[in-house]
Amino acid sequence: MVCKVKSLSDLFQVLADPTRLQIVELLNSECRSVSALVKATGRSQPLVSHHLRILRICGLVEGERRGAMTYYRLTDDSVWEAVERCRQLVIASETEASRIAV
Amino acid sequence: MVCKVKSLSDLFQVLADPTRLQIVELLNSECRSVSALVKATGRSQPLVSHHLRILRICGLVEGERRGAMTYYRLTDDSVWEAVERCRQLVIASETEASRIAV
DNA sequence: GATTTATATAAATCTTCATTTATACGGTGA
DNA sequence: TCACCGTATAAATGAAGATTTATATAAATC
Numbered sequence: 001m002v003c004k005v006k007s008l009s010d011l012f013q014v015l016a017d018p019t020r021l022q023i024v025e026l027l028n029s030e031c032r033s034v035s036a037l038v039k040a041t042g043r044s045q046p047l048v049s050h051h052l053r054i055l056r057i058c059g060l061v062e063g064e065r066r067g068a069m070t071y072y073r074l075t076d077d078s079v080w081e082a083v084e085r086c087r088q089l090v091i092a093s094e095t096e097a098s099r100i101a102v
Numbered sequence: 103m104v105c106k107v108k109s110l111s112d113l114f115q116v117l118a119d120p121t122r123l124q125i126v127e128l129l130n131s132e133c134r135s136v137s138a139l140v141k142a143t144g145r146s147q148p149l150v151s152h153h154l155r156i157l158r159i160c161g162l163v164e165g166e167r168r169g170a171m172t173y174y175r176l177t178d179d180s181v182w183e184a185v186e187r188c189r190q191l192v193i194a195s196e197t198e199a200s201r202i203a204v
Numbered sequence: 205g206a207t208t209t210a211t212a213t214a215a216a217t218c219t220t221c222a223t224t225t226a227t228a229c230g231g232t233g234a
Numbered sequence: 235t236c237a238c239c240g241t242a243t244a245a246a247t248g249a250a251g252a253t254t255t256a257t258a259t260a261a262a263t264c
Contacts, residue, residue, distance in 0.1 A: 006196075008189050012118035017252075018111045034211060047253060049212050059195045068210050068261045078191060085187040087110050089180060093161045119222075136241060149223060151242050170231045170240050206264085213258070220251080229242075234235100 014058050015083065019043055020051045023072075027061060028080045031073040116160050117185065121145055122153045125174075129163060130182045133175040 015021055019041060026032060026040050034052065038045045052072060055061040060079050063070045074080060117123055121143060128134060128142050136154065140147045154174060157163040162181050165172045176182060 006192075007120070008185070008192050009118055009120045009123045011188060011192050012114045012123070013251095016111055016114035016118045018109070019252080021111045021114070035209095044254070045211075046213080046255080050253085053212075065211095065260095070211065076194075078194065082188045082191050083110070086113060086184045089184050090108075090110050090113050092178070092180065115221095121222080137239095146224075147241070148225080148243080152223085155242075167230090167241095172241065207262100208264090209260100209262075211258100211260080213256105215254105215256080217254075218252090220249105222247100222249080224247075225245085227242100227244080230240090232237100232239080234237080 011058070014054060014060065017051065019047065020055060021083075023048070023051060023055065024060065024074065024079065024083060027072055027074050031071050033069045033071050035069070037072070113160070116156060116162065119153065121149065122157060123185075125150070125153060125157065126162065126176065126181065126185060129174055129176050133173050135171045135173050137171070139174070 015024070022041050023037055026037060032040070034045065034048060037052070038048050041048060052061065052063065056063060056072075059075055061072050062075050063072045065071075117126070124143050125139055128139060134142070136147065136150060139154070140150050143150060154163065154165065158165060158174075161177055163174050164177045165174045167173075
């Protein structure tokens with residue numbers, strides 16, 4: 001995977017994976033531990049840790065160790081805002097499609 | 103490739119490819135023919151047509167045939183706006199990195 | 205200190221997809 | 235209608251990456 005977000009396509013690549021995007025969505029509302037993310041996503045622990053590593057290296061999330069647990073959160077609200085801005089495109093294309101379908 | 107943008111991760115997947123993103127960027131300013139895009143991107147004609155097909159199916163661009171040529175453009179300004187919003191994240195992370203580096 | 209829990213990483217596998225190569229199709233002009 | 239230009243598509247190829255499996259590390263509890 002990409003080691004550092006140096007281009008816009010790299011950022012999109014990072015967000016293109018459903019598991020990673022799901023993690024970003026889960027971390028929007030609150031700070032969560034890895035095990036909490038494993039439970040919420042239904043993915044294996046190594047897989048979640050793997051994706052967290054990528055998100056971490058890219059600077060989208062950051063983890064803080066408290067005892068045995070590591071809690072992750074989004075590094076900045078702007079991450080979420082940009083994602084939401086793109087979601088409107090999807091919503092728009094859906095309503096567009098349904099309008100055409102009628 | 104994805105046949106229809108039904109989820110947000112699909113949209114990111116479509117935009118994650120450098121060639122496709124480059125095409126979207128080129129189509130922001132103006133309407134262009136396939137051959138113009140081939141020249142501007144330096145990619146092969148079949149490859150550009152292939153990516154245009156994906157962008158077309160996903161509803162990000164639309165083509166209009168005039169004689170032998172097909173001219174493509176973004177379907178909506180909101181496509182470009184969403185992309186620009188994400189670019190700010192990349193720019194932000196760059197300045198962040200340079201700030202840390204100092 | 206040994207065992208268990210929480211997390212991280214490495215190697216292996218398997219799928220997806222970007223690109224190339226070859227070809228077809230529609231329009232245009234001789 | 236024949237040759238050519240612009241564009242589209244299909245098959246083949248190769249690389250990238252998502253997921254699994256196995257294992258390592260670090261902290262907590264006994």
